[in-house]
Amino acid sequence: MRPLALTGIRSLVALGAHPDDIEIAAGGLLLRVAAANPGLAVHYVLATGTPARQAEARAAAAAFLPGADLTFDLGTLPDGRLPAHWDTVKTQIERAAREATPDLVIAPWSGDAHQDHRTLGELAPTAFRDALVLNYEIPKWDGDLGRPSVYVPMPDDIARRKVALLHEHFPSQSSRDWWDDEVFLGLARIRGVECRSRYAEAFHSRKVTVSF
Template sequence: MRSLPLDGVRSVVAIGAHPDDIEIGAGGLLLGLPPGVRVRYVTCTGTPDRHAEARAAAAAFLPTADVSFDLHCLPDGRLPAYWAETKAIVEAAARAGDADLVLAPARTDQHQDHRLLGDLVPTAFRDTVIMHFEIPKWDGDLTSRQVYVPMTVETARRKAALLSQCFPSQTSRDWWDDEVFLGLARLRGMECRSRYAEAFDVDRLMLRLGTAG
């Protein structure tokens, strides 16, 4: 399996429907980004307490990054009913500046809020690599993915620990535990010959030859 380095990424836009989406789907990738990377965190829903969790998570997962926030409070579970407002949030994130990489939920996600973002993000970020992350849930919507980001054992365990540390409001949920997060990471790791990994879909990827203009 061929690999490409992420150390050339200098600017990232991370978009989630809810606080914790980004970290669940791409926390390992965030922990591996190079120092000094600029990251814009965008969430569409959340209370002040949940927004505080998102800020704490960004500080924990991106301790050496230059992080800015665009946190909104649309109703959880109702984003399709707020289509225009959600699209405006995504378009504002695209106008905020050039990004080397965009992280967003998968188009195949069965949660209506996640799926809407998965569909809207490519309409606003037309010239940027978009990696669509996956979020485990009772809907059973996991499917095959095309792109893998391997994680060391240390990184995978740190991700799981930080999720519970940064999002205490969610730890009482019956699906929220290290076994779920590490189990999915182990499965994706097996698929790419690593111990652990995160997996993504990518809409478009352009490879430039050395002689290309």
Template sequence: MLSLATSQVRTVVAIGAHPDDIEIAAGGLLLTLAAAVPGVRVHYVLCTGSANRQAEARAAATACLPGAELSFDLHDLPDGRLPGHWAQTKQILQSAAATVTADLVLVPSPGDAHQDHRLIGELALSAFRDQLVLHYEIPKWDGDLGRPNLYVPLADEVARRKVEVLNDAFPSQKAHDWWDDEVFFGLMRLRGMESRARYAEAYSCSKATLTF
């Protein structure tokens, strides 16, 4: 298994359809990056969310990225209806690409079973043509987890901290039957097993260049 270091990542755009998408999928990556790259710049983009949910997202981002330079672009398009707001969603992504020259872009998968996630994943590759785009995964009832091709091993304390942040920052979600520690740790453990680590997060990348 070939390992690649991303020591040159200084600017990240993280895009989610909903508050908590980014942290569920990539909270471990963000915690690890913040520790490895002090002052990393992260631009958060959310397409949906009430004022309360947006406040939760801000708290989660701050907890996952201590010491980072954070900026936010938060929108309140209707949850579950992004395909009906295709033009607005595309403009949100195009604006993010024009605002920040990112070394790394985190977005949902174009194969995600949730229509909001899927649309963002599909639009991201045309908006961010010259950046490394990683598609993250979100566990859900639909059972759409695929075969990722890129893994981020997580230290035990990072995995634990990720779950702590999810529970602390998103109290509005705790009533959902899918929201529990076993789901979050279980997926990280499975991806860790696949990458010879204890815990890991998994991503897919459809296009990249390798420079020596």
């Protein structure tokens, strides 16, 4: 498998429906991009969240993106109801596109079975037309994992650092029956098998251009 190098990332927009979505799905990518690009500008956008959950998200973003220049747009829409607030969500995403000129956007996948994730996944490419958009996956009860085509390998230390930070910064989720190391590392191990790595995160992408 021949890799395509993702270099020179100066600006990143991270879109999530809920606090913890971004870190569960792409925490390893965040850790690696921040380490490779000191001073990275990150615009972190969430559609839902209570004040307590927003505080978790802020602390997690700082931990997963050390040294990054972080700005936040944290919405308060009700969890599970984003399709009913389509206009508000679209306005928030378009505002992010105006305020940042990202090299990379990470967002949910439009094929995600959760209605909130799917709404963001469908709207992201309508606002970000000049950036690479990687659509992430989130393990869940619905069993909606697809066949992604973009892989970000994670060395063992990055994969375990990601899991440790999830536990540290999202204590509100620790009682959930799916919140454990086996879920996070299990999916990462499977995606690693698919790209000949120990661990990996995987993404979908609608369009990628190749430069020489």
